[in-house]
Amino acid sequence: MATIGDLIERNARYHGDVEAYVFEGQRQTYSQYAERVRRLGSSLYDLGMRRQDRVAVLSTNSIEYFEVYGAAEWAGYIVTLVNFRLSPSEIVQILKDADPKVLIFEEQYAAMVGLVREQLQGIVHFVCVGGESGWALPYASLIQEGAESGPPIRSRPEDFCHLFYTSGTTGRPKGVPHNHLTAWNAAERTTLNLGVNGSSRMLQVTPAFHVGGKGSPLASMLNGSTLVLQRAFNPVAMLEEIQNERVTHTFMVAAMLQAVLDVPGRDLYDTSSLVSIMTGAAPIPVPVLKRGIEAFGKIFSVQYGMTEIFGPVSVLPSHEVNPNGTAEQIQRLASVGHVAPELEFRIVDEDGAESPAGTAGEICVKSPYQLSGYWNNTLATLDAISDGWYHTGDMGYLGEGGYLFLVDRKKDMIISGGENIYSREVENAMFQHPVVLDVAVIGAPDPLWGESVKAIVVLKPGEIVSPADLITYCKTMIASYKCPKSVELVSELPHLASGKVDKVSLRQRYCAQG
Structure with missing residues (x-):
C-alpha cells in the first residue's frame, strides 16, 4: 500500500463488515464507505476533476465530510478544508487562494454560499449536502450516478491529498498542503501514541477541517476500527455518546474537559470504556487535570503539534501524567513531553544560535513529514523555512530530562519596559486562583512601558472576585513586573477551531481601549 486510497480499499477487503463511521443514527461499514467514495470520485471526474485538482468542503462533521476526504484520497484530488466559523469574506479569500473546481457545502450554508458564489468564478460546480438548490447539484445524485468502480485515475504517494488552512493566529490563514506520505505518518504516530487498535472506538468531536480533526480518524482507518462522529461539542451529548457507543478514545482541550466535568450528574454516565483522552492546544491546568483523572482515570496524554507538521511534534504519554506525584512530576505537567523521535529539533535565539537548556527561544524542527511550502505563498514559505528547518513561531525551552516547555507564541510575547514577559507564565499563575475558569493574557499599548500586561478572565459560575484582588493574587505567584496591570472580567473567551484562544480578536x- 502506498496511499490512503489504497488503505480505503484494503479496509473494504479485510474489514468490510466493520463499522467505519457512526453518526446521528447512521452506521456505515468499510465496504459501504469504499463504494460511496468510489462513486463520488467518479462523479467528480465526470464534472471535470483531474489529478491534483481541488475540491473544497464547507461543512460541520458528518459522514459525507469523510466521503469527500476519501474521494480525494482515492482519486488523487486535493480536498480543501474550509473553516465554517469564518466570515463570508474570509471564506471567499480561502476559496480564491485554493482555486477549487468544485465546492461541496452543507445545506445550512446554502444562503451564505449563494450570496458569494458570483465572487467565485473559478468554481465550476456547487454541490449541496442534505438539501437542494436551483444552482447547486444534490450530493445524493453524485453518489447515485457515479460508477461503482470509481474514476479512471488513482492517487500516487507523492500527490497532495489535503489542503489545510492555518487558524490565522498571526494574520491571514495560509494554505498547508500535505501528501499521502505525511498522512500515513500521522496515522502511524497517532496509533503508536494512543494505543489505537482494531477494537478501538474513537469519538471525533473537533472539526474535520482542522489538522487535529484528521489525525485521529486516519489512525482509526489505519487500524480498521470505528470512528464515532459528533457534529459539534456538547458536554452532555459527549457523555451520552461515550456511554452508548462504548467509546475508547477521544480528544479534549481544557475548556471541553472543564465543561464535561461540570455536567450535573456526570457520575451517572458509564464512561468505563475510555482508555485514552488526548489533550492539546495548551496544557490543562493541574486542578482541572486532577478532577479529570478522578473522573476518568490515568488516561490523559498531551500532544503538541501544528498544521505544518502532520503528526505530533512532542508527546507527554499518559503514564507520565501524574498530578498527585512528586514535585518534579507535577512540574512536568506544564510541559508537552519529549520531542518525537523522527524529528530533528533545536531551540534558537534571535540570532539563530542554539539556546542553552532552560533558556527560552524559538522552537525549530526538521522532519520528512513537514510542509514543503505554503500554498501560493512564497514569502511566507521563505520566512518559515530556512535550510530545511521549519521555524514554528512558538517559544519554548528544554527543562530537566529533556521535557519541552512552551512559553508563548513568538508574536504573543509581551515586551514591557525592555523585559520579555511570556503570556503563558502569567496565565498559569492566574489559573491557580480558585475562582478562575479561563484566562488569556495579551500585551496592551502603554505610553510609558511600550506594552503592559492585560488579562481577560472568565470566572467559575456563581463566583465573584475583583480585578484588583486577582492582580494581588498574581503577585504572590510570579514577579510583580510580569503581573497584569489591568484585568477584564468576561463571560467567555473566543476560541479557534484548534481549541487555542483567539488572541487576535x-x-x-x-488593545484599542488600552
Whole structure:
C-alpha cells in the first residue's frame, strides 16, 4: 500500500463488515464507505476533476465530510478544508487562494454560499449536502450516478491529498498542503501514541477541517476500527455518546474537559470504556487535570503539534501524567513531553544560535513529514523555512530530562519596559486562583512601558472576585513586573477551531481601549 486510497480499499477487503463511521443514527461499514467514495470520485471526474485538482468542503462533521476526504484520497484530488466559523469574506479569500473546481457545502450554508458564489468564478460546480438548490447539484445524485468502480485515475504517494488552512493566529490563514506520505505518518504516530487498535472506538468531536480533526480518524482507518462522529461539542451529548457507543478514545482541550466535568450528574454516565483522552492546544491546568483523572482515570496524554507538521511534534504519554506525584512530576505537567523521535529539533535565539537548556527561544524542527511550502505563498514559505528547518513561531525551552516547555507564541510575547514577559507564565499563575475558569493574557499599548500586561478572565459560575484582588493574587505567584496591570472580567473567551484562544480578536477588541 502506498496511499490512503489504497488503505480505503484494503479496509473494504479485510474489514468490510466493520463499522467505519457512526453518526446521528447512521452506521456505515468499510465496504459501504469504499463504494460511496468510489462513486463520488467518479462523479467528480465526470464534472471535470483531474489529478491534483481541488475540491473544497464547507461543512460541520458528518459522514459525507469523510466521503469527500476519501474521494480525494482515492482519486488523487486535493480536498480543501474550509473553516465554517469564518466570515463570508474570509471564506471567499480561502476559496480564491485554493482555486477549487468544485465546492461541496452543507445545506445550512446554502444562503451564505449563494450570496458569494458570483465572487467565485473559478468554481465550476456547487454541490449541496442534505438539501437542494436551483444552482447547486444534490450530493445524493453524485453518489447515485457515479460508477461503482470509481474514476479512471488513482492517487500516487507523492500527490497532495489535503489542503489545510492555518487558524490565522498571526494574520491571514495560509494554505498547508500535505501528501499521502505525511498522512500515513500521522496515522502511524497517532496509533503508536494512543494505543489505537482494531477494537478501538474513537469519538471525533473537533472539526474535520482542522489538522487535529484528521489525525485521529486516519489512525482509526489505519487500524480498521470505528470512528464515532459528533457534529459539534456538547458536554452532555459527549457523555451520552461515550456511554452508548462504548467509546475508547477521544480528544479534549481544557475548556471541553472543564465543561464535561461540570455536567450535573456526570457520575451517572458509564464512561468505563475510555482508555485514552488526548489533550492539546495548551496544557490543562493541574486542578482541572486532577478532577479529570478522578473522573476518568490515568488516561490523559498531551500532544503538541501544528498544521505544518502532520503528526505530533512532542508527546507527554499518559503514564507520565501524574498530578498527585512528586514535585518534579507535577512540574512536568506544564510541559508537552519529549520531542518525537523522527524529528530533528533545536531551540534558537534571535540570532539563530542554539539556546542553552532552560533558556527560552524559538522552537525549530526538521522532519520528512513537514510542509514543503505554503500554498501560493512564497514569502511566507521563505520566512518559515530556512535550510530545511521549519521555524514554528512558538517559544519554548528544554527543562530537566529533556521535557519541552512552551512559553508563548513568538508574536504573543509581551515586551514591557525592555523585559520579555511570556503570556503563558502569567496565565498559569492566574489559573491557580480558585475562582478562575479561563484566562488569556495579551500585551496592551502603554505610553510609558511600550506594552503592559492585560488579562481577560472568565470566572467559575456563581463566583465573584475583583480585578484588583486577582492582580494581588498574581503577585504572590510570579514577579510583580510580569503581573497584569489591568484585568477584564468576561463571560467567555473566543476560541479557534484548534481549541487555542483567539488572541487576535482579543487584541482587536481590547488593545484599542488600552
